[in-house]
Amino acid sequence: MTRRSAVGAFGGALLGTSRLKAAERPDDVYDARNKLLSTPAAQPYATPYFTNNETGAERFYSRFENVGGVMAGVGFEQNFTYLVHGRPDIYVFFDINPDVTEILVPFFGRLMEQAASRREFLAALIGVPVSERDVRRLLEPRPQGPGEALGQYLPGVVSSLLDRAPRDSRRRNFESRLAPILDRRRIPESHRREALGWFGLLEEDMLAGGRFFAGSAAAWWTSGGNAARCRDVAGWLSTEPNYRMVRRYWRESRIVGVTGDIGGTSVEKLARWLRERGGAQVTFLYLSNVGASVQGHQAPAYFAQLYRTLGLLPLAPTAWTLIAQGSNVAYLRTYARAAAFYDSLQQLSTEAMSRLVELPLSHAVLGTRDDAIRKFEEQARTMRPGDEMNRARAILLDELDSITR
Numbered sequence: 001m002t003r004r005s006a007v008g009a010f011g012g013a014l015l016g017t018s019r020l021k022a023a024e025r026p027d028d029v030y031d032a033r034n035k036l037l038s039t040p041a042a043q044p045y046a047t048p049y050f051t052n053n054e055t056g057a058e059r060f061y062s063r064f065e066n067v068g069g070v071m072a073g074v075g076f077e078q079n080f081t082y083l084v085h086g087r088p089d090i091y092v093f094f095d096i097n098p099d100v101t102e103i104l105v106p107f108f109g110r111l112m113e114q115a116a117s118r119r120e121f122l123a124a125l126i127g128v129p130v131s132e133r134d135v136r137r138l139l140e141p142r143p144q145g146p147g148e149a150l151g152q153y154l155p156g157v158v159s160s161l162l163d164r165a166p167r168d169s170r171r172r173n174f175e176s177r178l179a180p181i182l183d184r185r186r187i188p189e190s191h192r193r194e195a196l197g198w199f200g201l202l203e204e205d206m207l208a209g210g211r212f213f214a215g216s217a218a219a220w221w222t223s224g225g226n227a228a229r230c231r232d233v234a235g236w237l238s239t240e241p242n243y244r245m246v247r248r249y250w251r252e253s254r255i256v257g258v259t260g261d262i263g264g265t266s267v268e269k270l271a272r273w274l275r276e277r278g279g280a281q282v283t284f285l286y287l288s289n290v291g292a293s294v295q296g297h298q299a300p301a302y303f304a305q306l307y308r309t310l311g312l313l314p315l316a317p318t319a320w321t322l323i324a325q326g327s328n329v330a331y332l333r334t335y336a337r338a339a340a341f342y343d344s345l346q347q348l349s350t351e352a353m354s355r356l357v358e359l360p361l362s363h364a365v366l367g368t369r370d371d372a373i374r375k376f377e378e379q380a381r382t383m384r385p386g387d388e389m390n391r392a393r394a395i396l397l398d399e400l401d402s403i404t405r
Helices: 003-009 011-015 026-037 057-064 078-086 098-114 118-126 132-139 150-162 167-183 189-196 199-223 227-233 240-251 266-276 300-310 335-347 350-366 369-380 387-403
Strands: 070-073 090-095 255-259 282-288 315-324 330-334
Touching (some): 026 255, 057 199, 057 227, 057 315, 057 330, 090 266, 098 167, 098 240, 118 132, 132 199, 150 199, 199 227, 266 300, 300 335, 315 335, 350 369
Parallel strands (some): 070 282, 090 255
């Protein structure tokens, strides 16, 4: 029996499908699991992100293609793309912001449940009529001339779609579709009104400039008509089969939402839940820029503890961790390698970790090993020499050897 088929063999036990009633809706199952597994924590986000500004992770899709098992990730819609490539038994959306796990994920789930195709999904999301030609223009575009940039092309397409219905009509569509999700939540009336006002965020954060569609559209834009290359870097909306896959996961209750700190007590809850359901192994953890975001950069000890906490999960021996930090800076490491790396950083101050290790590493990703060393030397000239600088250099060189092999 192969590893993949072995994973599938206990998938039914993991999902509890034998105990699910035929009449149970996917959002009923989702809500029940969310309540069981979540541990609300103080969080710094006043409103959710409908999309993200991370690029570069597509370089690694082939590394975790068909990884199976259990995949988990923070954040929102980028996880749908990781799901498509990893094809796990379940995918866990794990976020500190309850607006993500308790509103946005089931909101999109309900939209997908009711929309059998990308065309229907886009029409429901945007609130305008959408044709199959519109889908191809938006999600399967090709450059029309040399040097044309996707960022110049998409805004015009999105604007032409939005112009098909008045803004008030689009707003009413959004509110009517979100209201049933909010009705299921025990939230203050003030929070409900705020959430219904997310229409502006939807159009500004997701739709304006085509940001929400860029990841999926880029697969076609950059592949030069090569279907195999497009599949390698495809987003969850790049193709009809990809969309149908994500929709199927929702309808089969194979998407789980956990509200809490991914370095906190909900990790242990999830670990126990997985072990009780067949011993499924976690094969992939997407951590975005946890520990280095709006709350400021955490100290080295924070990251070492984060990975020790993640180690409570039933991890596969080759489990992957993916970190993404804005434009084209992304790292894919095995959990074992990442845990050892962050443990070694405890020898450094936060400033040394940030300036002498993390910043040079980003230059290695964007350029070469030599670029990283030059950035280290540039930063080192502005800092006091000593044992800490020597330790930082040794850690950097060791990690460069690891990520460039």
